[in-house]
Amino acid sequence: MTGNRQTSWAFADAYVAEDEALRWARDRAREAGLRSVTPGTGAALGLLAATVDAKAVAEIGTGCGVSGIHLLHGMRPDGVLTTVDPEPEHQQFARQAFRAAGFASNRARFIPGRALDVLPRLADAGYDLVFCDGDRLELLDYLAESLRLLRTGGLVVFEGVFAAGRTVDSGPQPTEVIRIRELLRAVRESQDLVPSLLPVGDGLLCAVKR
Secondary structure, eight states: OOHHHHHHHHHHHTSSOOOHHHHHHHHHHHHTTOOOOOHHHHHHHHHHHHHTTOSEEEEEOOTTSHHHHHHHHHSOTTOEEEEEESOHHHHHHHHHHHHHTTOOGGGEEEEESOHHHHGGGSOTTOEEEEEEOSOGGGHHHHHHHHHHHEEEEEEEEEEOTTGGGGGGOOSOOOHHHHHHHHHHHHHHHOTTEEEEEEOSTTOEEEEEEO
């Protein structure tokens, strides 16, 4: 990548400024050893939520609330974010971050647990957007559940699909990278989806359900 392109990418990633609540959530995630979406990825999530006028969003991987705040900023004022994470203590940080960002408690539903145990209990065609930032070994299962959860015209979004460049590296790769490649192929070849791969953050795979 050329220097100019790197500079442009950095500029784009920092284009939308983050507020104190987001910075607080980032700090908590860093202390917990968690990876948060970049500011540019967060801005894209907010844009996508606004584009589909999202009232119901499902998030796989709460973390400490960084991505959730961005999604809520893009959602309708009466929208509800359903966010799933196996670590309840991380969700407590996210609750605090959402409150600090000015969101009422009824704007988010926190469900602790493994995503593949929780998602089957959510309503068919009940969601406008599903954001997946969970276990990379379960990506194809998340895709299948997302197709069931989404209404026609809804969006499924996967974060981190570049895997720090390993996805396109020709050398031997761990299983999680192989799963990302399988996901990319499945989304691209699906007759039920209109896909796009956005080069923001560590790669954002988006697809609209036909």
